[in-house]
Amino acid sequence: MLKMSYPSRQLSVANPLPAIESAPFFGIRLKRLNTRLLMETALVTIVAILAIKVLDESSLSRAVWFMAPGILIAAALIPTAIKGNKFPKIGFDAKQIKLTLRVLCWTCAVVFPAMFGGMWLLKSYGLHLPLRPVPPQGQGWVGWLLYQFMYVSVAEEVFFRGYVQNNILKSTSAIIQERRRLLQWISIIISAACFAAAHIIVQGEIISVLIFLPGLILGWLFIRTRSLLAPILFHGLANTYYFCVAAVFV
Secondary structure (H helix, E strand, C coil): CCCCCCCCCCCCCCCCCCCCCCCCHHHHHHHHCCHHHHHHHHHHHHHHHHHHHHHHHCCCHHHHHHHHHHHHHHHHHHHHHHCCCCCCCCCCCHHHHHHHHHHHHHHHHHHHHHHHHHHHHHHHCCCCCCCCCCCCCCCHHHHHHHHHHHHHHHHHHHHHHHHHHHHHHHHCCCCCHHHHHHHHHHHHHHHHHHHHHHHHHHHCCHHHHHHHHHHHHHHHHHHHHCCCHHHHHHHHHHHHHHHHHHHHHC
């Protein structure tokens, strides 16, 4: 089990940014940004996505279902462990679980009807869905659900929210307090863009750019609950809901 917690200076609701001398935001941007961490994050992201793409196009393409999650988790945890940095917490304590369930229920109640409407519009105009519904391949429905929650959701959220978005937050943690909300949204947008770009590259379909929208929700859940549990659960639920609705439309 991963034991994760935010560093004391990390950008979060519980740990606001320390007060520093006032200065123009654009004037201190380059001095305050941890550009080395940002470059490392960009490089690791590119390498991980290309590795999955190469694997998908190789003779081992059938193994990508199980090897891709491993690549993402390794890409997130190995650089973090080498540098001795702390990783975001999963959020299994009672207080965190209560917050996660409350936020998750409201999010699903708002997002799932909107998701249904969006998929209906796409099919009405003869457009392909951003993700093709792939039925379980010999493992049955129980095995497919376990795969979605235990492999896909965990791996993608550990990487795109726990590693990419968290590193963006840490890289900007020295920016002045007044910009905290702006920086949170920048981290959400960038992680969602990486999330969508990864799907576009691996799947080879430009329509996958629509995955940017759920990426925004997943990034917001990470900020709102200060843990990975909410995005992991929502990711698994959204994949399952999407598959069920898409199967009806197809």
